[in-house]
Amino acid sequence: MLEFIRGLFKAEEKQSEPVKVAENSETEKYFHLWMSYFVDAYTDFVEGDEKKLPTVYSYLASGDIKVTVKAADAIARYMEKLDYVGICHLDDWFRQLTSMEWSIDWKGISPKDIRTKTRKDYLWVLRLGTFHPNGYFREKCVKELQYDKGSLIFIILRLNDWVPEVRRVASKACLEMPAIQYSEVIPCLLYLEKLRQRGIPNDAVIRDLEDKISDTAQNQTTLIDRTFVRTHGEIERRVAYRFFVSRKLVNKAETDNIISWEKNSQLQALLMTLLIQNYEVSTEELDTYINHKSLSVNYKALEVKYERLKDYWAGLENSLLSQSTRIRSYVSHILNQHTSIDIAAYYRERLETSNKKVCILGLGDNGTKEDVETLKPYLEASEEGIVKATLHAIGSLLREDGAEIYWRFLQDSREVVARQAYREIAAHDVRYGAEKIFNLLTETESELLKEKLTLMLLKEPVWDALPYRLMLYASEDEAIKSIIHPFKGRISTYSTMSAEHAEWIKSIMADEKYKIPKGLQDEILFSMKYSIK
Known part of the structure; x- marks a missing residue:
């Protein structure tokens, strides 16, 4: 144990925290310090x-039973709480942030020498040991765990170990693993997916594990039901859908049911893709999916039907009224390719229907600047959703030329409307001038408007905006401070300013009421030297 303690002192020295211990000190003194x-x-x-x-783990090699038991208990309690994301994170960082290699010869330490009171703690110690920085010790931990079914996920991760011998031991353990229990199916699929993302070389081992998972799954009456969809996380559902459907462990009707239960749009799209890839789906069935309540399912069905027909089909234009921008855009593309349908006219004719909002947006996407006059009356609507849609449509048609419209509605008392006006300003890079922005900023009581105007001020030419930015430095408004204060004063620009403008900036910095920090003033003065014309 004395050598272990001396090793710890060496590790401390490497961490720039030297511990001075006399050479003739007694072991007992070393022990108490350690x-x-x-x-x-x-x-x-x-x-x-x-x-x-990592430091707590290193004490498992001390040989002291009390220390070992205490460390193992803490490690077990920590490991038990980790989910898939936590374990993957630990696998990534545990080897990188540890100094255990410096102080202990782990090559000579056997996991069996690490004594704990309960097997549960011992297993967690070994499982964490599979992430150890020492390849010899990782290999030993994998060997110790090879017959423990609850440790399979940790062994799976070592199939991608950079040490060939560790990979070999992990592969052998996986190949010799008996039938996988159903409770292990989803965890195993998660970690196999992790390996695929990392480009695992052990294809034969992966196939064997997947075959074992299939054998276990085939014995289940129901693999995925409403409860599964409701209680499992997105990552778990994703890997389960991909595996079970691609291997036809759930049939076509069951897959269709899962689509109706699933609420996540991305997973709905995945299920549709898997359904079409693995089962026969007729054109008539695609029509049913085109009218499905899920927009993701609608889009995938439209996409597949067009890939098959390569042409327009009767009723396709009905999807121009979809709530999905992506669907409307896709259908517009098909119609433009294969028909002479006037899409803008289609939307104009339906502006006064229950699909008003969609038609406003559709006209914005497919119309011309002349359609702005048709759209303007909808800016006066009482429904904020209609006004928001109209602002976006006008923005699509006018872009920066709609500046005055955006400015007006930026000041709207309805937050949804004001935010949309700001989005149009930002999207089309509209500039109003620093003075105009500053004047409104100092007049308004709206916290949202203050925030957006301050952001707009930062987009103005730097020297033009700088006086106004400096005058806002002493503001007590948190929204303004959070945007203004990160500025450090160093300005890299080829733009110039007049001597009068420079003097104005200097006078603001000299005025104590603006509370400009000395360091910030110095940086600005340095940048100004090369910009005065």
Whole structure:
């Protein structure tokens, strides 16, 4: 144990925290000093500092039963709480942020020498050991865990280990693993997906594991039901859908049911793709999906039907009234390619129907500047959703030429409308001049408008806007401060200013009421030297 303690002191020296211990000190003195390090690390770790985990783990090699038991218990309690994301994160950082290699010869340490009171703690110690920076120790931990079914996910991650011998041991353990229990199916699929993302070389082992998962899944009466969809996370559902449908472990009707239960649009689109790839879906069935309540399903069905027909079909224009911008755009493309239908006219004719909002947006996407006059009356609508849609449509048609319209509605008391006006200003890079923005900013009581105007001020030419930005520096408004204060004063620009403008900036900085920090003033003065014409 004395050598272990000396190793710890060497590690401390490498961390620029030298511990001076006389060569002739007694072992007992070393022990107490070393123990004090453990107590500090252990306390920090159990109180939430996960960076102390490698330090706590290193004490498992101390040979002291009390320390080992305490460290193992803390490690087990930490590991038990980790989900898929937490384990993957730990796998990525545990080897990188540890100094265990410096102080201990882990090559010579056997996991069996790490004594704990319960097998549960011992298993968690070994599972974390599969992430250890020492390849020899990782290999030993994998060997110890190879017959423990609950540790399979940790062994799976080592199939992509950079040490060939660790990969070999992990592959052997996976190949010799007996039938996988159903409770392990989803966790295994998650970690197999993780390996695919990393480009795993162990294809034969992966196929064997997937075959075992299939064998287990085939014995289940129901693989995915409403409860599964409701209780499992998005990542888990994604890997389950991809695996079960692609292997036809759920049939066509069951897949259709899952589509109706699933609420996530991306997963609905995935299910539609898997359904079409793995089962026969007729054109008539595609028509049903085109009218499905899910917009993601609608789009995929439209896409597949067009890929098959390569032409217009009767009733396609009805999808121009979809709530989905992507669907309307896709259908417009098909109609423009294969028909002479006037899409803008289609929307104009339906402006006074229940599809008013969609038609306003559609006219904005397909009309011309002349259609702005048709749209302007809808800016006066009482429904904020209609006004918002009209602003967006006019923005699509006029772009920066709609500046005065956006300015008016930027000041609207309805937050939804004001935000949309700002989006049009930002999207089309509209500039109003620093003075105009500043004047409105100092007049308004709206916190939202203050925030947006301050952001707009930052988009104005830097020297033009700088006096106004400086005059806002002393503002007590949090929205303004959070935008203005990060400015450090260094300005890289080829633009110039007059001597009079420079003097104005200097006078503002000299005025104590604006509370401009000295460091910021110095940086600005330095930048100004090269910009005065």
